[in-house]
Amino acid sequence: MNRYQLYTRLKHALRATHWRGHTVHSPMMYRFIREVVLPTKRRQLPDTIVRRYGEERVAIVNNVNELLQTANKEIVVLREPFRSADERHAFEAWLGQTHVVVAHLQGLLVLFFDPKLQKQFFRIRN
Numbered sequence: 001m002n003r004y005q006l007y008t009r010l011k012h013a014l015r016a017t018h019w020r021g022h023t024v025h026s027p028m029m030y031r032f033i034r035e036v037v038l039p040t041k042r043r044q045l046p047d048t049i050v051r052r053y054g055e056e057r058v059a060i061v062n063n064v065n066e067l068l069q070t071a072n073k074e075i076v077v078l079r080e081p082f083r084s085a086d087e088r089h090a091f092e093a094w095l096g097q098t099h100v101v102v103a104h105l106q107g108l109l110v111l112f113f114d115p116k117l118q119k120q121f122f123r124i125r126n
Contacts, residue, residue: 008082009106028112029103029122037105037124045108046077064091067111078109095121 024030040048050058059073062080064087070076081104082088095102101112102121 002083004082004084005080005107008088024122024124026101026117026120026122028114028117029101029120032103032110033124037103042105042107045105046079049075049077049110063087064094067091068094074113076111076113078111080107081109 024033036048036052037045046060050060053075057074058077059070059075060077060079061067061070062078063083064078064081067076067078068090081091099113099115099119101114101117101119103110103112104121104123
């Protein structure tokens with residue numbers, strides 16, 4: 001873990017607005033937080049998401065470049081999302097052009113591609 005990752009994790013811990021699912025107005029996201037995120041340890045979370053939603057629907061990627069190449073998946077788990085400010089800017093540019101619901105957990109991004117849902121970004125402290 002480099003300095004930038006340490007900085008972003010600390011910043012996330014201090015600025016996360018949705019603690020344990022409180023003030024999350026989306027029923028789907030609230031259920032995801034309460035039933036998947038909270039009962040699971042952080043290291044086991046990607047595997048738990050795959051077990052719950054199925055391998056055919058979930059892709060696990062390690063960086064933003066792999067995310068840009070992912071297609072035909074409903075849920076994408078992005079591990080260690082931002083190793084540098086350039087990766088963060090690339091993700092923000094991609095996010096501006098994409099219709100996606102984002103759950104930003106500490107050190108993990110879960111992206112839900114569902115056209116029925118509003119475009120949302122939740123910074124969750126788990």
